[in-house]
Structures are given as C-alpha cells and as structure tokens.
Amino acid sequence: MSYFQGNDVILHKENLAKNIYRLVIAAPDIAAFAKAGQFVHVTVPGYFLRRPISLCEADSSRGTITLVYEIRGEGTKALARLNEGETLDVMGPLGHGFTLDPGKKVIVVGGGIGVPPLLQAVKFYGANAKAILGFRDASAVILEEDFRRYGAETIVCTDNGTRGQKGFVTDALAGMVTKEKPDYLFACGPKVMLEKVAKIAADQKIECEVSLEERMGCGVGACLVCACRLKRTEEEKEYYGHVCKDGPVFPAKEVVF
Amino acid sequence: MADLSVTVAGVTFKNPIIPASGTFGFGREYEDLYPLSLLGGISTKGTTLDPKDGNPPPRIAETPAGMLNSVGLQNPGIDAFIRDALPYLQEQDTVIIANVAGSTVEDCVEIARRLENTKVHMLELNISCPNVKEGGVAFGTSCESAGAITAAVRKATTKPLMVKLSPNVTSITDIAKSVEAAGADAVSLINTLLGMRIDIESKRPILKNNVGGLSGPAVFPVAVRMVWQVANAVSIPVVGMGGVASGKDAIEMMMAGAQAVQVGAAIFHDPFAPVRIIREMNEWLDAHAYSSVSQIIGRVEPW
Numbered sequence: 198m199s200y201f202q203g204n205d206v207i208l209h210k211e212n213l214a215k216n217i218y219r220l221v222i223a224a225p226d227i228a229a230f231a232k233a234g235q236f237v238h239v240t241v242p243g244y245f246l247r248r249p250i251s252l253c254e255a256d257s258s259r260g261t262i263t264l265v266y267e268i269r270g271e272g273t274k275a276l277a278r279l280n281e282g283e284t285l286d287v288m289g290p291l292g293h294g295f296t297l298d299p300g301k302k303v304i305v306v307g308g309g310i311g312v313p314p315l316l317q318a319v320k321f322y323g324a325n326a327k328a329i330l331g332f333r334d335a336s337a338v339i340l341e342e343d344f345r346r347y348g349a350e351t352i353v354c355t356d357n358g359t360r361g362q363k364g365f366v367t368d369a370l371a372g373m374v375t376k377e378k379p380d381y382l383f384a385c386g387p388k389v390m391l392e393k394v395a396k397i398a399a400d401q402k403i404e405c406e407v408s409l410e411e412r413m414g415c416g417v418g419a420c421l422v423c424a425c426r427l428k429r430t431e432e433e434k435e436y437y438g439h440v441c442k443d444g445p446v447f448p449a450k451e452v453v454f
Numbered sequence: 455m456a457d458l459s460v461t462v463a464g465v466t467f468k469n470p471i472i473p474a475s476g477t478f479g480f481g482r483e484y485e486d487l488y489p490l491s492l493l494g495g496i497s498t499k500g501t502t503l504d505p506k507d508g509n510p511p512p513r514i515a516e517t518p519a520g521m522l523n524s525v526g527l528q529n530p531g532i533d534a535f536i537r538d539a540l541p542y543l544q545e546q547d548t549v550i551i552a553n554v555a556g557s558t559v560e561d562c563v564e565i566a567r568r569l570e571n572t573k574v575h576m577l578e579l580n581i582s583c584p585n586v587k588e589g590g591v592a593f594g595t596s597c598e599s600a601g602a603i604t605a606a607v608r609k610a611t612t613k614p615l616m617v618k619l620s621p622n623v624t625s626i627t628d629i630a631k632s633v634e635a636a637g638a639d640a641v642s643l644i645n646t647l648l649g650m651r652i653d654i655e656s657k658r659p660i661l662k663n664n665v666g667g668l669s670g671p672a673v674f675p676v677a678v679r680m681v682w683q684v685a686n687a688v689s690i691p692v693v694g695m696g697g698v699a700s701g702k703d704a705i706e707m708m709m710a711g712a713q714a715v716q717v718g719a720a721i722f723h724d725p726f727a728p729v730r731i732i733r734e735m736n737e738w739l740d741a742h743a744y745s746s747v748s749q750i751i752g753r754v755e756p757w
C-alpha cells in the first residue's frame with residue numbers, strides 16, 4: 198500500500214444528473230499509484246469524518262483523478278458547494294481494487310451511484326469489457342458515453358424503461374453471461390443487486406468481484422470500524438474483515454450477504 | 455527547539471505525543487506517511503487473551519465535532535499481537551504501550567504474563583471499554599473491582615503498569631485513587647463517553663450496537679477537567695487524552711496536569727495529527743521561551 202494526503206485543486210466540476218457531480222482533481226501522486234476500484238477519503242469542510250469516494254478515473258499522464266458522487270446527506274451536500282479552483286483534502290489511493298488481468302473478458306454491472314467505480318476497470322479492459330448500467334429513470338443516467346468511449350459495449354437499463362431496456366441489470370446480465378462466457382463479473386451498487394450478481398456468477402462458475410460500502414473511520418485499516426462479514430472458504434467460520442483495507446472490492450464468494 | 459522529552463513511570467518518551475489505543479492499529483497503517491520514530495510512543499489496539507470479532511456494523515457515527523464508535527475490541531488476541539505486530543513495532547524506535555483488556559481478572563493476569571518477556575515498554579490496562587459487556591468497564595466503574603484487577607495484574611508484571619480510566623463514572627478521582635493504592639504506576643484518561651445517535655427517518659440508532667463511545671474535539675473540555683481533577687488527587691503520573699487535535703490542545707492538557715498526551719480520533723480527520731501536534735507544541739514552547747515541555751506540566755493557575 199502506498200498512499201498520500203494533501204490539499205488538491207479541483208480543476209473541473211460538472212453536474213452530471215440531479216444531485217450527481219463529477220470532480221476532476223489535480224493529484225499526481227494519487228493518480229500515479231491508483232488502481233481501478235480503489236477509493237479516496239476526502240475531508241468536507243465543517244465535518245469531522247472523511248467521506249470515502251471511489252476513484253472513477255485516474256490519469257497518471259495528466260496527473261488527475263476523477264470522482265463522481267451523489268448528494269446523500271449533509272457532507273456530500275457541503276462537498277457540492279466546493280467550486281473549481283478551490284482545494285479538497287484528499288487521502289489515497291486506498292484499499293484493494295478489481296483484478297486487472299490482461300486479455301481476459303469482463304462484464305461490469307453497476308447500479309446508480311455504483312456505476313462510476315467501474316469506469317477505470319473498463320478503461321483497462323477496453324473492448325474486452327461489456328457494461329450493464331442500471332438507473333432509476335432516464336434523468337438519472339450517467340457516464341453512458343464514457344463507458345462506450347473506452348470500448349465497452351454498453352447496455353443501459355432503467356426501472357421504468359424511459360431509457361434503454363426496462364428492468365433490472367440482473368435480468369440483462371443473466372442473458373449476456375450465457376452468451377459471452379466472461380472470465381470475470383465486476384459489480385458495484387445496492388447490496389441486493391450485488392447479491393443477485395454474485396448468485397448468477399456462482400451458478401455459471403464465473404469469478405465475481407463486488408465493491409462494498411460501510412461507514413468508515415480512518416480509511417487505512419487502523420480503527421476497524423468498517424466491518425463486513427466475510428468467509429474465506431465454506432468450511433471456515435465467518436469473520437469481520439474491513440472494507441477500507443481488505444476491500445472495498447472483494448471476491449463475491451467470500452462475502453456473507 | 456524546546457526539550458520535548460518526558461518521563462512517565464520511569465519510561466522516557468522523546469516527546470509527549472502518543473497515538474491512542476484503537477485509533478492507530480499496530481502502527482503499520484501509517485508508516486507510508488511518516489516514520490513512527492517521530493512519535494513519543496504508540497498505544498496499540500486493545501488486545502484480549504483470545505481473538506475477538508467485535509460488534510456488528512455500523513460501528514461509527516458522526517457527531518458535532520466528533521464521533522461515536524462501537525468496535526467492540528475486535529483484535530487478533532495477545533499471541534498474534536506478540537507474534538505478528540511486536541517484531542515490527544520494536545524496530546521503530548518509539549515507546550510501545552501494550553493496551554490490554556479482558557472480561558475476567560484471570561484473563562488480564564494471563565495477558566500480562568505473556569507480555570512479561572517481550573520488548574513492550576509499558577502496559578495500559580483498559581478497565582474502561584464501553585463497547586463490550588465485560589470489556590473492562592465492569593471493572594472500571596467501581597473502586598473495589600478497579601483496585602482488585604489492578605492489584606492482580608500488578609503482581610503478574612514487572613513492567614510499568616498504567617491503568618486507563620472510564621469517564622462514565624460519578625467520581626473518576628475515587629477510581630484513580632483506588633488503582634494508585636493497588637499499585638498502578640500511572641493512569642491514563644479518558645476513554646470514550648457513552649453516547650447515542652438516532653436516524654430520525656428510520657427511527658433506528660445509527661450504531662448497530664445502539665450505543666457507543668464518544669471521542670474527538672467534542673469531549674476535550676470534559677477530558678481536561680477530569681485530567682486536572684485526577685492529577686490533583688493522585689501522586690502517580692497522569693497521561694491525558696480526549697479530543698486533542700492541536701498543539702495548543704496538547705499544551706492545555708499538560709497544563710491541566712498530564713505528563714504525556716494521547717491523540718485518537720483527530721487522526722481520522724488528519725492522519726498527520728500526531729506529528730503536526732508535536733511541531734505545533736514546539737513552536738508554541740519556543741514562542742513562549744520555554745526550554746522544556748516539562749516546565750508547563752500541571753502549571754495551570756486555578757482561581
């Protein structure tokens with residue numbers, strides 16, 4: 198693990214959908230070490246605890262990282278008040294990301310604000326990646342063009358059918374998995390969605406990795422608050438691992454949903 | 455540059471700043487940011503005789519100027535601490551304070567025995583964890599049991615013994631006096647204050663454990679008051695903590711009577727907090743023409 202902490206300048210801020218923002222931040226150290234699926238821990242002015250946000254993109258040649266976040270409470274609301282040219286206290290890159298295995302085929306499955314953490318992995322796999330992105334409705338769709346731009350055939354699903362296919366990402370996934378026979382499934386989104394993706398992967402005997410969320414303290418594995426239930430093998434007993442250090446990306450077969 | 459070194463129960467610290475138990479793991483997590491040799495010492499994560507899995511999540515809730523935690527002493531057990539964490543720590547040129555906890559007197563005695571022939575410099579007996587039913591708080595809230603467990607562990611160790619006190623009591627000075635009488639070489643305080651937050655939309659407590667320990671800047675004035683009271687009530691050294699987040703806070707804690715200062719939750723906000731605090735203390739002492747930090751210990755002039 199190699200991480201940094203500093204005050205980094207916000208180069209670009211953009212509203213992607215209602216209450217969802219993209220920030221591009223100058224952070225050369227973080228960008229140089231970042232791997233797809235890792236996260237950063239940011240300080241929000243006026244709040245004590247840092248907020249974990251996954252890396253959406255990291256560009257080592259430009260020295261930038263991209264974060265996409267949704268306003269979900271007080272802290273993210275305050276974060277949305279920061280503007281271009283201001284600085285943000287960022288710590289990272291933290292945690293373990295997705296397996297990056299050249300030449301292998303992946304399907305990434307994202308739900309809502311679980312979509313951004315998958316983009317950097319798609320950048321790595323390019324045309325060997327396919328993406329299934331689920332949103333509430335047409336107005337909530339984000340990053341669709343970015344996934345296509347990096348080479349992934351991309352399917353959008355909305356709950357009400359106002360954009361792309363009507364229905365859940367897991368319905369679209371079931372069909373695609375049998376056709377494509379990917380080496381890996383990567384998923385990020387609501388826990389119920391992750392559980393269903395993990396089930397499909399287990400049934401089809403495909404390696405699956407899921408990105409988990411839990412309330413966090415230190416972000417580096419020192420305080421042990423972000424516990425999640427894990428099981429290494431069928432025989433071993435369950436134990437508490439930690440999202441910040443052991444994850445946020447875990448092999449789905451080790452996660453106790 | 456003022457002389458920052460202090461001595462607590464015969465152990466010399468190069469400076470008075472020590473990351474607090476449970477907020478700094480076993481040290482390794484911060485080695486990327488600064489060498490641990492910059493720190494006065496490290497108080498390690500509370501360790502029990504057998505491994506402990508801890509409480510279900512969520513284990514943390516934010517509060518105004520602080521946080522609640524309900525980790526529940528998750529730790530790998532004393533043997534794993536000695537085998538896996540200690541070899542690294544003893545290479546770091548800093549004082550190692552082993553924070554230990556147990557649900558019985560016998561457990562605590564056994565832990566002390568297992569640490570006897572290690573390079574740990576000092577024991578910090580936690581009789582104040584609010585997050586597990588028998589996690590010591592049962593010992594820490596009555597003078598008799600606090601004295602009894604201190605006396606038992608005292609017999610089992612030749613290492614300096616510091617006892618960590620709970621603020622969740624009517625009279626912390628009475629508890630401090632009884633552990634002093636039972637043979638403690640120092641006391642540390644405060645552990646967290648029991649608190650609670652509720653999500654009013656779901657009507658559910660944020661912590662799965664319902665209640666948890668409050669720490670961070672929110673508790674600082676309570677901690678300063680308790681350190682001052684205890685320092686005036688006992689003649690053994692007091693190590694102060696609770697909400698320290700700046701060099702000025704550390705100076706204030708020492709003026710109240712603390713011989714050294716632990717820094718906990720502030721590290722979650724600023725991972726550089728311990729080293730920043732050391733630098734800020736130095737600057738303050740220089741600006742006020744003190745040649746040694748020991749010149750300010752207990753120097754509050756009460757009305």
Ligand SMILES: Cc1cc2nc3c(=O)[nH]c(=O)nc-3n(C[C@H](O)[C@H](O)[C@H](O)COP(=O)(O)OP(=O)(O)OC[C@H]3O[C@@H](n4cnc5c(N)ncnc54)[C@H](O)[C@@H]3O)c2cc1C
Nearest residue numbers: 248249250251265266267269270271272273410411412445
């Ligand atoms: C590894 C990881 C990666 C994440 N990546 C992203 C991302 O890329 N984009 C994004 O929009 N969100 C992401 N989240 C969720 C994001 O951290 C929370 O939405 C955010 O912390 C909420 O803060 P708040 O102050 O607005 O909410 P409040 O409810 O006011 O926050 C109170 C406290 O609870 C914590 N908290 C509340 N909800 C969550 C949650 N779902 N997960 C973790 N902590 C929470 C906050 O951090 C804070 O400490 C991620 C979470 C984790 C653990």
Ligand SMILES: Cc1cc2nc3c(=O)[nH]c(=O)nc-3n(C[C@H](O)[C@H](O)[C@H](O)COP(=O)(O)O)c2cc1C
Nearest residue numbers: 474475476500523580644645669670696697718719
């Ligand atoms: C996440 C967390 C875990 C803690 N674990 C322990 C522990 O294992 N043993 C212990 O004696 N104190 C533990 N504490 C208490 C701290 O060491 C300290 O007494 C308290 O947090 C007050 O200091 P602060 O306000 O600087 O954090 C813990 C505190 C936090 C925040």
